[in-house]
Amino acid sequence: MRRWTTLLPAAVFFVLVAFFAWRLVLITRGDAPNLIPSVMIDKPAPAFDLPPLVLDRPGVQASGLQGKVTLINFFSSWCIPCRAEHPLLVNLMNRPDIKGRMTLIGIDYKDRPEDGRGWLDRLGNPYDAIGMDRDGRVGIDFGVYGVPESYLIDRQGRIRYKQVGPFTAEDIREKLLPLLAELNK
Numbered sequence: 001m002r003r004w005t006t007l008l009p010a011a012v013f014f015v016l017v018a019f020f021a022w023r024l025v026l027i028t029r030g031d032a033p034n035l036i037p038s039v040m041i042d043k044p045a046p047a048f049d050l051p052p053l054v055l056d057r058p059g060v061q062a063s064g065l066q067g068k069v070t071l072i073n074f075f076s077s078w079c080i081p082c083r084a085e086h087p088l089l090v091n092l093m094n095r096p097d098i099k100g101r102m103t104l105i106g107i108d109y110k111d112r113p114e115d116g117r118g119w120l121d122r123l124g125n126p127y128d129a130i131g132m133d134r135d136g137r138v139g140i141d142f143g144v145y146g147v148p149e150s151y152l153i154d155r156q157g158r159i160r161y162k163q164v165g166p167f168t169a170e171d172i173r174e175k176l177l178p179l180l181a182e183l184n185k
Contacts (some may be wrong), residue, residue: 050131
C-alpha cells in the first residue's frame, strides 16, 4: 500500500504533463478556442434590450446598432483579462481618428452592478453606452465563450468580426483598425 501512495502523485504529475504537452501540440496546429470561427459572422446581431449600468449613460438596444459601425465589448469586473484589455479600449476611444467612425458599447456580463460601476470609476469609462447582462442571456445569444469578447458590427447590424479573449495592441493595429476602415468606406 505504501508503494502506491508514493507512486500515485508521480503518476498524476506525469499524466498532467502529458496532457499539457498534447494541448501545446494541438495549439501549434491551430486547435485553440480563440481560433474557432464564430457561426455569428455575417449574421445580424441578436435582438436585445439591456438596462444601463451607469445611470448617466444609455442602456443598449440592438435596434440602436443600425447606421453606425459598433464594437460590442463583453466585460466583467471580476475578469482579469478584461483588466488588461481595458486601457487599450480607453486609448482607442481617445484617438481622434476613431471619434465618429466607431461606437463602443460595453456589456457588463454576469456581474453585480455596483462592482461594474466601481470598476469603471477606477479604470475609466471608454463606452458610449453600457448595458447590464446580469443573467448572461444576451451573451448566450451572441455565443460568448467567456469574457472579454468583442464583436464588430457593421452599419446594417451584421456581425463582421469576433475577438475571443482580450484585445492586444497588435490585434487592434492589425485586425480591428483595418476592418474599421473597410466598414467605414
